[in-house]
Amino acid sequence: MNDYKSRGAVGRIYDIQGYAVHDGPGVRTTVYLKGCPLRCLWCHSPESQDFGFELGYLDVKCVGVKECDNSCVSACPAGALSADEPGGEFPGSGAAVRKVSIDREKCTRCLKCAEACLPGALYTAGKDAAVGEVFERLLRDRIFFKNGGGVTISGGEAMSQFDFTYELSVRLKEAGIHVCLDTTGFAPEEHFAKIMPYTDLFLYDLKCMDSALHERLTGVPNELILENARFLAENGAALQIRIPVIPKLNDREELLGKAAEFCVSLGESVKLVQLLPYHATGKGKYARLGREYKLKNVEAPDDSRMAQILDIFKSCGLNCQIH
Ligand code: SF4
Ligand code: SF4
Known part of the structure; x- marks a missing residue:
């Protein structure tokens, strides 16, 4: 296992967390890769954004x-x-x-x-590690992968380090381990086509249906993201759509209605829609990295507001939950 080929591509990761219960089904280990092309104002992992150390x-x-x-x-x-x-x-x-x-x-x-x-x-x-090293580390957690659990590859944007993410997914699948890929959807379609056979479930973000607003909130427009979601659905991938709810930024009724319609249009590929209420737990991390946290005046949505939003999605027949 020591030759270059068995070590595989080198990825830049910022953490590996065992016993994760919020990153897909069951009990999982999540690998967080460093670097993301988006800059969501509410990002609670600022250490994952930059590709450098x-x-x-x-x-x-x-x-x-x-x-x-x-x-x-x-x-x-x-x-x-x-x-x-x-x-x-x-x-x-x-x-x-x-x-x-x-x-x-x-x-x-x-x-x-x-x-x-x-x-x-x-x-x-940040730390550089080869696929082989990360794979060996993940195998150690295998006894914890209960109730449909396994490994989630997350970020940052894992698809931005495609060779690493692809090779790791292949090795995990070949070892019979359930693989989730947590993605913004902002990556080339051919990469999604290539990785699809080795991904059991895509945790797919849908941040805002208005492209100009999406760009103001995240730094990129949403067309590519929507097109990739359609591509995955048309080709039979399983999707768990994740919608962050950020009060006064992306929670207008009309936008949420469009998001629900879009999820319905993806058909049976959508196994679950998760609503992620805004929280400010990442704020302290900005200070540690010497960065400014821009959403100082945004409050978490209360339970009754989240229940209203849940109704929008459920009334369209979607399997939806507040995460
Ligand atoms: S604070 Fe000084 S030593 Fe530390 S990373 Fe910056 S330049 Fe280098
Ligand atoms: S003074 Fe603080 S930051 Fe500097 S070496 Fe000691 S523990 Fe580290």
Whole structure:
């Protein structure tokens, strides 16, 4: 298993999470790939968006520059790190702790500080791994794949690293493991055609039926996404459509009605429609990466609003649930 061919294509991943119960049927392990062509304003995985490695900072793990002998600040060739004003006490000692500040304008992402930070407060978001390594890791979780579970390949946009995603899907299917592909649908049709035989279920996002608004909310128009959904449905793929509900942005009655009509038009391929109510749990991750969270004033939709939206889809005969 050590030759290049058995290792397969190399992918850039940012996490592998076992015991996932929200990423398709049953108990699953989800592989998150890094990089996405979309920039959804509500994205709760900002660390998945950029295709490159990124510097993250988890200040609760930072024990302070004095304790670390200034190692991170000294490691930075760009002068992008500095010691903050005392920000708290070192546990048990009462000593003042000076944590670090990152000047993101100066940072060149050389990641030398993450290597120097032994407590792991500064960390590299992203890791390269070959299909073979990831496959071996996933096999270790196989005993947990219960109730129709298996592996979900997610992102970012997994289809943007197509060779890796395709090869991993083939190996999983050949090993008899159920494969879900979580996708924005924003990828070439020929890639969907090629991967379809090795995907048991597509978790397919439908973010907004108005293309101009879709572009304002996500950075790309929706035509390709809708065309790929039609292509998959016409060719017998199984689809679980996922619709994020973002108050005042994409939850107009007329848009939701069009989304329901579109799901109906895809016929029996649509096994389930899931409504995903907006939540702001990813907000802290933006701070860790030094990015701005743009939806500061959006509130989660309440239960009665979600029940109304559920009715729109159910009244069209769709199998629909709030996720
Ligand atoms: S960022 Fe890391 S190396 Fe720097 S002071 Fe904090 S814990 Fe120490
Ligand atoms: S990643 Fe940025 S902050 Fe860290 S050492 Fe390199 S330039 Fe400095």
